[in-house]
Amino acid sequence: ARRAAAGRESLATLRRTALRFGFGTGISTAVLVMALAWIALPAEKHYLAPMCMVGALVLPWDHMRLALLAVDHGSGSFARYNFCRLVAAALVPLFLVILWMNGQHALLPAVLCVVLASLIGLIVQVFTGPRISLRGASNPPLRALAKEGIPYTLGILANNFYGRLDALLILWLADLTAQGNYAAAVPTAGLMLVVPATLELFAFNVGARPDYSPSRRRIIAAGGALVLFQVVSALAFALLLEPMMLLVFGEAFRAAIPFARALLPALALNGCAMLAEGFLRGRGKPHQVTIGNVLGIVALAIAAYALYGRYQALAVPLAAGVSRAVCFIYLAAAAVADVWTHGPPSSGLSTAEGRA
Numbered sequence: 001a002r003r004a005a006a007g008r009e010s011l012a013t014l015r016r017t018a019l020r021f022g023f024g025t026g027i028s029t030a031v032l033v034m035a036l037a038w039i040a041l042p043a044e045k046h047y048l049a050p051m052c053m054v055g056a057l058v059l060p061w062d063h064m065r066l067a068l069l070a071v072d073h074g075s076g077s078f079a080r081y082n083f084c085r086l087v088a089a090a091l092v093p094l095f096l097v098i099l100w101m102n103g104q105h106a107l108l109p110a111v112l113c114v115v116l117a118s119l120i121g122l123i124v125q126v127f128t129g130p131r132i133s134l135r136g137a138s139n140p141p142l143r144a145l146a147k148e149g150i151p152y153t154l155g156i157l158a159n160n161f162y163g164r165l166d167a168l169l170i171l172w173l174a175d176l177t178a179q180g181n182y183a184a185a186v187p188t189a190g191l192m193l194v195v196p197a198t199l200e201l202f203a204f205n206v207g208a209r210p211d212y213s214p215s216r217r218r219i220i221a222a223g224g225a226l227v228l229f230q231v232v233s234a235l236a237f238a239l240l241l242e243p244m245m246l247l248v249f250g251e252a253f254r255a256a257i258p259f260a261r262a263l264l265p266a267l268a269l270n271g272c273a274m275l276a277e278g279f280l281r282g283r284g285k286p287h288q289v290t291i292g293n294v295l296g297i298v299a300l301a302i303a304a305y306a307l308y309g310r311y312q313a314l315a316v317p318l319a320a321g322v323s324r325a326v327c328f329i330y331l332a333a334a335a336v337a338d339v340w341t342h343g344p345p346s347s348g349l350s351t352a353e354g355r356a
Helices: 002-006 011-039 043-055 058-075 078-101 107-127 142-173 176-208 216-249 256-282 286-342 351-355
Strands: none
Touching (some): 002 058, 011 058, 043 107, 078 107, 142 256, 142 286, 176 216, 216 256
16 A cells, blocks of 8 residues: 555556465465364364365455555545445345345355355456556565565554453453443444544555655644544534434443443544554554554553542543543654654665665
């Protein structure tokens, strides 16, 4: 995605490289999953191993599709990007509905439909974009691309762990009823991240452009506008949460409403941080995102420990707000400091690729 935004290689070359890279990572992951399905499943579930191995066939197709999708993201081809994402998301439920209407309730047809949907999603991704010629060298070389991706991988791992840590703490600290209420609160309050998730794509592309660097005034103004939007959204959600949750989940989940409201500050701050995350990744500085997430993880653990005695399970979403504030402050400062001191990225090449 970053290379597509930088525009150093042609899109046709990048799409060919993306297809090869996705095939290599997809096959490797599928082999690993198949091996784990055979040796790591508990004895009472070992009969599912063949089904898991069939399901693993989605991985090569999905890896190639996602690699091509990254090129569309970086090149700003958002019409194709959105269309292909919509098709990929719709195929599995569509096939399952067709199976259900025809009285098919067995597991194998469902798994095969998931594999077929993945393959069709890849075909749509290939044939709706510029033509891909499988002949020719990979540019950048696959090994250099893999080395360049390592810092991003570490950042994604830290980000995913950070994003799930509050749920892990609820499982550890709360009873089953509180866990169920929290599980209902998270996706409801999570609607606040829809707009920031979209803006993150554009922030990445802005950061990745070697010929453009936003002014200090512009980046501060954009951040301020997003903070204001998130504050207004949080206030609106606080008013709408109760009728919305009772309508969707019913009276039995009224106790989930305080969890959802307590999550709003954390999600508002998370949305603000996403803009800085996207920009820093585009600038080729995923290590800054990793540091911000690690600081957030530490802050979440400390705040949850400090608040639990007084607030019990409610301490987890409150601590998440403290944690997201720490993460946002660090990432926002890193983004502003990058623009302040370095201007636009000079080459876009990672150290790993330069050595290669």
